[in-house]
Amino acid sequence: MNQAGDHALNDNGRAPSCEVEGALAAPVSTDGIRGKLTQNAPLAKLVWFKAGGAADWLFEPADKADLIEFLDRLGGNLPVMALGLGSNLIVRDGGVPGVVVRLGKPFSRVEDHGDHVLVCGGGASGILVSSTARDAGIAGLEFLRGIPGTVGGFVRMNGGAYGREVADALIDCDVIMPDGQCHTLPAADLAYTYRHSSLPEGAVVISARLQGSAGDPAEIGAEMDRIAEARENSQPLRSKTGGSTFKNPEGKKAWQLVDDAGCRGLTMGGAQVSEKHTNFMINTGDATSADIEGLGEEVRRRVYAQSRVELEWEIQRVGRP
Structure with a gap:
């Protein structure tokens, strides 16, 4: 491995x-x-x-x-x-x-290692992982078809969709620390919670082992198609976007809170809250990152004023203002 x-x-x-x-x-x-x-x-x-x-x-x-x-x-x-x-x-x-x-x-390979286990490079996409699982008759990883991104990000953020998350499937992962030390970390060491892990800052996930179960490729493929269609119908996939903006608060849906606060279509500079799915923001063409982040903060302010719920960012924000 x-x-x-x-x-x-x-x-x-x-x-x-x-x-x-x-x-x-x-x-x-x-x-x-x-x-x-x-x-x-x-x-x-x-x-x-x-x-x-x-x-x-x-x-x-x-x-x-x-x-x-x-x-x-x-x-x-x-x-x-x-x-x-x-x-x-x-x-x-x-x-x-x-x-x-x-x-x-070099980090995007996905290999079937038997016993319904896939070894996935940190740079492998969710589509590649789920497609490889389908072809190998490995069920339980279909949800990765619905998450844009790579295995490294899924592991760090406990990526999830359609009722499952990485914590349900991860056996362990190989990471390289900022000083060059390489470690294999079992899933239990990552202290997973909703869209969060305790993976140290700066650690680079170079591979992960994911456990599935026996399944019929045709049924797995049908579930993947269902997920892909659901995303296409409900999310602004053809726009410059960043995926789900806010975490779902306990017992609530972020998009509903944003909608109830009157933020559907709200703009700031070149950034806009999607009309199609209100937990997505889009770059309409010339948005700066300050526009996008500022719009997100304004949405948070309006949601709190409306419902007294403080939305937490799901999108990662990095770098200098």
Whole structure:
């Protein structure tokens, strides 16, 4: 499990060195590092809202060993943030300090390991995981078809939809800490609650083992199709959005509270509360992250004034204002 990938060789028979883009010296020696390191890397194009600032440094590792070596050299001296599909994220306009780690293809594999267990790379999408489970006759992971994002984000945020969440399926996960130390953490150590885990800040989830049960591929596929259709009919999937904005309060629905507070269609700058689903905000074209976050705070204010319920953000907000 989680073996480092084969090292590509250049014409001299050596592993290619790190590609560094930027005017300043890299935060660590990149000799022997094979991934791509970019200074002042724009993040707007990498997140669903299509807004926000740049990362001080963006590192795209070649494989597990490359990421471990890079973070070991970093030694915890800079903040580290993992970035998946950017589907549940507001990157503030001032950008993200430290290093943003983006897991690419080497971390997106999903493999059937028998006994209805899938080993999933931290960069694997929910659609890939659920589709692989379907093809292998593994039931219980259909809900991942309805969550935009990657396994790393699901594990960190206890992602869930349609009656199930990651806590119901996770056996354990492999994480690399900001100082390069690699650990396998059982699900019980993550202290899961609703859309929350105790995973340390800066830890990068590189893989996870998920437990399903025996199922019929046709029935699994039908459930996935039902979930996909439900999302299409109820959510603004064709818009620049960030997924569910607020957590559902105990015994209540966030969208209903937002609607009752008169916030359907509410705008701030280029940001708008979706007319289709009021627990979604959208970028109508030229919203800044300040517009989007400010609109969310205004919604929270109006909901509290209407119902005395204080909505909690589900979307992660990161970086400098």
